[in-house]
Amino acid sequence: xxxxxxxxxxxxxxxxxxxxxxxxxxxxxxxxxxxxxxxxxxxxxxxxxxxxxxxxxxxxxxxxxxxxxxxxxxxxxxxxxxxxxxxxxxxxxxxxxxxxxxxxxxxxxxxxxxxxxxxxxxxxxxxxxxxxxxxxxxxxxxxxxxxxxxxxxxxxxxxxxxxxxxxxxxxxxxxxxxxxxxxxxxxxxxxxxxxxxxxxxxxxxxxxxxxxxxxxxxxxxxxxxxxxxxxxxxxxxxxxxxxxxxxxxxxxxxxxxxxxxxxxxxxxxxxxxxxxxxxxxxxxxxxxxxxxxxxxxxxxxxxxxxxxx
Amino acid sequence: xxxxxxxxxxxxxxxxxxxxxxxxxxxxxxxxxxxxxxxxxxxxxxxxxxxxxxxxxxxxxxxxxxxxxxxxxxxxxxxxxxxxxxxxxxxxxxxxxxxxxxxxxxxxxxxxxxxxxxxxxxxxxxxxxxxxxxxxxxxxxxxxxxxxxxxxxxxxxxxxxxxxxxxxxxxxxxxxxxxxxxxxxxxxxxxxxxxxxxxxxxxxxxxxxxxxxxxxxxxxxxxxxxxxxxxxxxxxxxxxxxxxxxxxxxxxxxxxxxxxxxxxxxxxxxxxxx
Numbered sequence: 246x247x248x249x250x251x252x253x254x255x256x257x258x259x260x261x262x263x264x265x266x267x268x269x270x271x272x273x274x275x276x277x278x279x280x281x282x283x284x285x286x287x288x289x290x291x292x293x294x295x296x297x298x299x300x301x302x303x304x305x306x307x308x309x310x311x312x313x314x315x316x317x318x319x320x321x322x323x324x325x326x327x328x329x330x331x332x333x334x335x336x337x338x339x340x341x342x343x344x345x346x347x348x349x350x351x352x353x354x355x356x357x358x359x360x361x362x363x364x365x366x367x368x369x370x371x372x373x374x375x376x377x378x379x380x381x382x383x384x385x386x387x388x389x390x391x392x393x394x395x396x397x398x399x400x401x402x403x404x405x406x407x408x409x410x411x412x413x414x415x416x417x418x419x420x421x422x423x424x425x426x427x428x429x430x431x432x433x434x435x436x437x438x439x440x441x442x443x444x445x446x447x448x449x450x451x452x453x454x455x456x457x458x459x460x461x462x463x464x465x466x467x468x469x470x471x472x473x474x475x476x477x478x479x480x481x482x483x484x485x486x487x488x489x490x491x492x493x494x495x496x497x498x499x500x501x502x503x504x505x506x507x508x509x510x511x512x513x514x515x516x517x518x519x520x521x522x523x524x525x526x527x528x529x530x531x532x533x534x535x536x537x538x539x540x541x542x543x544x545x546x547x548x549x550x551x552x553x554x
Numbered sequence: 555x556x557x558x559x560x561x562x563x564x565x566x567x568x569x570x571x572x573x574x575x576x577x578x579x580x581x582x583x584x585x586x587x588x589x590x591x592x593x594x595x596x597x598x599x600x601x602x603x604x605x606x607x608x609x610x611x612x613x614x615x616x617x618x619x620x621x622x623x624x625x626x627x628x629x630x631x632x633x634x635x636x637x638x639x640x641x642x643x644x645x646x647x648x649x650x651x652x653x654x655x656x657x658x659x660x661x662x663x664x665x666x667x668x669x670x671x672x673x674x675x676x677x678x679x680x681x682x683x684x685x686x687x688x689x690x691x692x693x694x695x696x697x698x699x700x701x702x703x704x705x706x707x708x709x710x711x712x713x714x715x716x717x718x719x720x721x722x723x724x725x726x727x728x729x730x731x732x733x734x735x736x737x738x739x740x741x742x743x744x745x746x747x748x749x750x751x752x753x754x755x756x757x758x759x760x761x762x763x764x765x766x767x768x769x770x771x772x773x774x775x776x777x778x779x780x781x782x783x784x785x786x787x788x789x790x791x792x793x794x795x796x797x798x799x800x801x802x803x804x805x806x807x808x809x810x811x812x813x814x815x816x817x818x819x820x821x822x823x824x825x826x827x828x
Contacts, residue, residue: 290648293648293652294651294652295648295651295652297820314819314820315654315656316654318652318653318654319654321652323648323649323652325645325648325649327645329644329645329646329647329648329649330644330646331644331646332644334573338573341569341573342569342570342573343653345562345566345568345569345572346566346567346569346650346653346654346655347566347653347654348563348566348654351559351562390649
């Protein structure tokens with residue numbers, strides 16, 4: 246379990262991260278979203294014990310990152326936003342080196358190396374030089390290196406940047422698999438859709454402030470965001486459009502052809518139920534009511550807009 | 555479990571030296587070129603030793619010492635200048651710092667990378683001497699005089715001790731420079747420059763100040779060295795003082811490098827961005 250408690254970092258008079266707190270359970274895949282310079286990397290570096298927090302702390306399985314950094318380091322796998330690989334060694338030598346640094350018992354090392362190579366789909370590159378690998382493979386090797394000591398927490402800083410769509414899809418699959426293995430995974434990104442489908446928790450950070458934290462739906466609900474409702478009727482669409490105009494919680498109405506009306510709606514679920522009931526009671530031949538899916542990008546733009554204004 | 559692996563359990567950083575050693579000396583693997591180079595070097599060295607053995611009256615074996623001394627310094631600098639600077643340049647330092655290693659383990663472990671090459675050179679020195687009919691006889695035949703008439707064994711210990719402590723000092727100097735620099739090239743140049751300053755410039759300045767005074771050899775490793783091989787009347791005992799100096803200074807530099815690294819492993823001063 247990872248508990249982050251009021252983590253705070255100042256660089257001189259500049260505040261990079263302001264009192265960030267959240268808790269993650271084993272199996273959580275946490276998407277950490279923010280634009281460039283929002284404080285993602287600083288937060289991750291503090292969790293990786295590379296930076297000392299100005300105040301506040303975090304605990305991994307009860308070990309404090311500032312008081313017991315060595316214990317914490319045994320339990321984390323950190324992948325920086327650049328790979329930092331040694332390119333003059335072979336793939337298996339690289340993994341052998343890191344399993345030695347993490348004090349994996351000598352007799353277990355061959356098995357561990359085979360396992361992580363298989364997991365990251367690099368078995369066929371076992372004897373290749375690291376420098377000869379493609380970017381996607383180097384990425385996976387980097388991840389394999391994070392796994393040799395079976396850590397509880399994986400800190401992945403922008404793992405998908407610079408990967409082609411195929412490599413990105415493979416990475417997603419791999420991270421989902423690791424989540425199922427019960428690891429805590431923290432993935433940062435500034436590209437939102439790439440996180441939406443496999444993260445079960447999302448945090449949005451902007452200018453060092455954690456603006457939202459929770460499940461993707463939860464965040465969307467917690468926001469007073471405007472959602473778009475789409476009504477499809479058999480006829481009388483323009484009449485419905487006029488009728489809806491000025492009703493509570495409705496901001497704008499748009500007539501979309503002969504049978505469809507869209508509205509910007511900012512009410513709660515209860516308000517929405519009432520609205521639908523009112524439309525039906527008023528005798529409009531409603532065939533379908535559809536709520537346009539909230540996508541992470543909209544959520545992000547909505548949330549961060551407040552911080553920027 | 556082998557002795558090496560037991561050491562490696564105490565200091566996992568030794569894995570780096572193990573991987574390098576396996577690459578150069580291991581019988582398995584496919585880097586044939588490297589092994590051919592080693593084999594060629596061995597043939598040449600054996601040939602030289604053979605020639606010295608056969609025609610010892612032609613070869614002044616004392617040249618083995620200055621050659622070995624310079625080689626040891628260069629090998630130390632070449633094998634160690636990148637120890638920490640390369641990690642920074644390749645940006646792999648952060649990854650290394652998130653492993654559960656202490657600064658001491660990192661610095662001491664990386665120091666061992668120079669040991670195989672240095673051992674190889676040191677082994678050649680007595681072999682040279684043996685080849686030319688070692689011992690007291692050797693020194694007498696060459697007409698060397700020892701002010702204090704020390705036994706040849708002591709002289710040998712002094713000579714080898716001088717070479718070992720010089721390379722230790724060069725290793726520690728390079729490690730300290732590597733701990734401070736961000737770039738491999740900067741580390742190489744600075745280590746080399748400092749090595750020259752310590753062994754050439756400083757002795758020249760000191761000898762110009764203290765020329766003729768007995769105390770000079772304590773400050774003057776090269777003077778003590780030449781004293782040892784018979785170019786002046788300095789006693790071979792003074793070389794033990796120089797050995798002590800070099801070991802102490804080296805240890806001091808090592809402590810400095812460890813302090814510098816532990817600033818980073820304890821997170822407070824790590825390089826930052828974003």
